[in-house]
Amino acid sequence: MYTELKKSIAEILSLYKISETRGKVLKPLINYIQKKVERQDPIALNFICTHNSRRSHLSQLWAQVAAAYFEVPNVCCYSGGTEETALFPKVAETLSVQGFSIVKIADTLNPIYAIKYDENSQPILGFSKKYDHPFNPTSNFAAIMTCSNADQGCPFVSGATLRIPITYEDPKQVDGTTRQDEIYRQRSQEIAAEMLYIFSMIKK
Template sequence: MTRPLVFLACVALTATARASPPQPDRDPGLLVRALWLIQRQGTPDALAPQSDQAMKGRLFKALGKDGTLTSTELNGLMASSTFAKLAGPDQRLDPQEIAMALTADTPESRTRLLPGIRAHADSLTTSFDLIHDSHRVAGDAMVAWIAEKYRPGQALNLTVICTGNSRRSILGATMGNIAAAYYGLPEIRFHSGGTAPTAFNPRTVNALREIGVEIDPTGGEARRGEPATANPIYRVRWGTPSDSGSPPLETTEFSKLYSDPANPQAEFAALLVCSEADAGCPVVRGASVRIPVPYLDPKIYDDGAYETTKYAERRDDMGRLLFSVLMRVRNQLHERPTN
């Protein structure tokens, strides 16, 4: 396998994630299934966002013509002891064994995601190389805080904060909740808030509906931040109910101050996703950690030819960071010794 072909494989995998969402029942292919196996069982170094492109290139080369993986080919991507447990006596992982390992490790909350959302989430996991350098430090801080604070069965809260609580904060909170369900961490819940609330913007609604999120008005209206702007309350749902009593995969969303009673009041992580909120909130009351992770406001493209594209771009930029974060958290928790 030549270096140009490996590079083209990485470009193709990233281009797939940038394209329109795949069909829920379409086979993702062997390379993606092998990628998911590494994301579940790989070494921490291999799963850092800055290593993602090189990791995918190595994996493409390792699969070869027969789609079988060996410990030697995965050296540095997966611990040899982990590979030995997965591969069995022949010490080779063939396509069927890769698929079986993934099926056995699928969390219940992932199976409850609505079909379009599940397909879009699968796609996002192939594009962690697109996480911007400026967001990787914030991602590392989130991983460290969540892994330290997480306790099974206990709610752990993060509040995504921007100025108007109309676009980025709601996009980020929704994608964070989807990522938590995808990785089997439904106790982790994301909330949204602002410093000068307005309303849940219709363009934000459309960007989330585009990937299958169900958003319906409740008929109620919350307190208005701007007297001239209606502030309707919506039911936002990303998954089906559970038969086991697990937390529902839905929330009630509207524009509000980050300190609104609907949000956690203490021991939460504050994620500042715009520079204005970051500057305006040097101290976030009740937060146990404050993490700036600014994104460009898609509002600047409103009413132009690229409006829909840019809202989707921001949704996915924030989504892939939070998916990468919760993937790494899941792996750390899996390695934590049990009492």
Template sequence: MSQSDPNHKLKLFTESLNDSEIKSSRIERLNSIAESLSSVYRQDDTLNLNFICTHNSRRSQLAQVWMHNFSRLFHLNIHSYSSGTEITQVHPNILSVLEESGFEVEKSRETNNNPRYKLNFSETKGSILLFSKSIDDQSLPKKFVAISTCSQADENCPFIPQASMRFSLTYDDPGKYDGSDREIEAYRLTNKQIATELKYLTHKLISDE
């Protein structure tokens, strides 16, 4: 693959993700989730995963993107979504770290408080729209597996009628560093952690088939 290939940067980033950087407690959690998801996947031959965080602006957006990327990369029939208990907007730093990772983001010309962004993967993996949405948004499937990426979502949303199963896979909020000299580095670390763990999770789904 040549250096001029638009997917070269993304390929290098994904290949750099190392399972050894995942803490043992997280490995146990990921294995447990993978085992449960595998049983559903074997039965239905498909999965709808909805990553949920309070504002659907940071962690849940990253999880949707990386799950989509790895499910297509490993040829799994998994459809990823994200939503929240409140509608806000995709944080600009999320778009920045995704572009740094090698994704192409077409910035919306919309001027409202919740613009949409088209994130391109490749000709074979297509694209998805990134925007903040609630858990009852019409773009979401009628049934899905819910994965909470922040503890607030667990607290604020104790029951999700559309969810056939529910799991907690929480991450520290990089937003707490907004306005500090650690801001962009915090987003980069969160992006890498989510990408690393979801790459591991999809590998487990393949091995458990």
């Protein structure tokens, strides 16, 4: 894992403590992953938000990193939306500052980014897509709803064996303000802290 990313993880682990209330919210996902690990089954997690532009990408990437950091095997993380837009550039910029390697490989209205957390890791392709896009799993996955709008507006996720709401406040509200960098960093750290907590609880 990249040195700068390890530094970011160490900082996040020292700054954030998971409250009892949030622990209860995260528990169903911990239980889901634990059962999969005990059965040595592949673990597919699809993080879903309305536009697949901010929170779902942050959750997908930090969950994949957390799995690698705590050496939980057979984990593949995905993301999608109830509609397709584009990965918001500030998300890519924020993750780059926090230690990810991010290269834009297709500069279109819906850009595609190659994202790595380790020199030898397979790149994660970051781009906006619907949750049922062919790039994502079609069955035997957990659907994690990262925003309340997607949770309410998408009552049924085809193929999901479990649906879990783990929602976060949208950083979009500070776009174009002087607090944009700060809030995006905080939201990324908050999501990272919870994904790291989830995978730290898994007994292998």
